[in-house]
Amino acid sequence: MTNFILRCIFLTCITISVSNVQALDPNQLAMCMTEKGWVMYGAEGCTACTKQRDYFGDAMQHIKVVYCHESAPNKHIEQCIASKIDYTPTWVLIIDGREIERLEGYQSLDALASISGCRG
Numbered sequence: 033m034t035n036f037i038l039r040c041i042f043l044t045c046i047t048i049s050v051s052n053v054q055a056l057d058p059n060q061l062a063m064c065m066t067e068k069g070w071v072m073y074g075a076e077g078c079t080a081c082t083k084q085r086d087y088f089g090d091a092m093q094h095i096k097v098v099y100c101h102e103s104a105p106n107k108h109i110e111q112c113i114a115s116k117i118d119y120t121p122t123w124v125l126i127i128d129g130r131e132i133e134r135l136e137g138y139q140s141l142d143a144l145a146s147i148s149g150c151r152g
Contacts, residue, residue, distance in 0.1 A: 056141050058087070062094035064150035069132075073112060073122040075101035080138040081121045087141055 072095055074081040085092050100112035100120055125133040145151050
């Protein structure tokens, strides 16, 4: 009987903690990050950039992206050089024209939500 009660308490705790976890909405995350000043520097053909874009899916349309590769149709090579972008993707928080924070490499949506304060 004691084992049964302990299992019920354990399962109840698991159910409560799982139900408190909210799924991230990529659209809300993308819009919030752009509103706050986050920019993604990327490149065509970059597998980590492709993975990053795939995670956002259609929400990627809300992200400000600066392309740093010669083959990109909307390339901004000079901006990438001036911003010292050595690796893509690179996420940069820019406020009033100043870089506040930088994240290099692929970031999960959860990590971006935590770092940007865009938890939803």
